[in-house]
Amino acid sequence: MNVQKTLVIVLLITMSLSLLGTYSSLQRISGLKSLTGAWENGTTTRGSVNLTISQLVNINFTQDRVNFGAGFVTPGLAACQLETNTANPSCGWTYTTPRSALTLENQGNANVKLNLSNLNYSQSFIGGTNPGYAWSWNDPENDALQNTCARAAPVNVINEDTFVNISATNEVLNSSSQICSMFNASDSNDVINISFRLLIPSDAVAETGKFDTWTATVVAV
């Protein structure tokens, strides 16, 4: 009887140890969040990545030159009119394919205010009697949306696709001529074409290498 009692006690101890060991093992294993080694017992590891994209103001004339080439007004005509994106008028100039307009693109990531300026006007650029030097602008991308060039006051009121003559008495373009109050940076609405129409009178003085420079200046909105 004494031996049996001892046996019962020993078995109880065995069961207790087994249960205790199992419980302890379970407690330890539950502390492991996963096999990645991460713990969740109050010492959470956190990583962070900071990304800063700087504002970039960057414009570019992707078509930076309009060259009508050489010619003279066909004798007998009073003048010859040259125009970008238009076929040769057959009045004395020899180019065969239409001349492309200047193309200005906002290649940055910031919407900007756009100012345009140039150096000459009709008389200083072409000369002769009643010369013509006109320009216009349009937005070829998604034109219907009219999102490329917002024109709020005090922007000069120069409507799209409307030629404006640059004469001595109508110097539209100067350093303060803001064309767009917001020139869009969106890739689908960030291009402006600047077109030209020249009227060369028959008495314009012959000269090679006549040129005018157009400067686009922008500041971030």
Added chain:
Amino acid sequence: MVIKEEVSNHTVLVLALLVVLVVAGSTWLVLNRLNEVEQTMPGVSVVEKNVETRIDYVSPEMAGSIGLSILPTPQEGQQ
């Protein structure tokens, strides 16, 4: 003929003690292994990564040009 052998209480007691030793040893081994796992865990570290995309080149002004040449009108009779 059936041979019936009786196991003595003493033998049972010895076996029970063996069970106790085996269970205790097993438990100790498991706990010891878990402790080793804990010690080989990677240390806690905070990763702070700053990635800054900065483009220094800014072009707020660009120029284009328009040009032509006006040639002398050929004299009458010239080709």
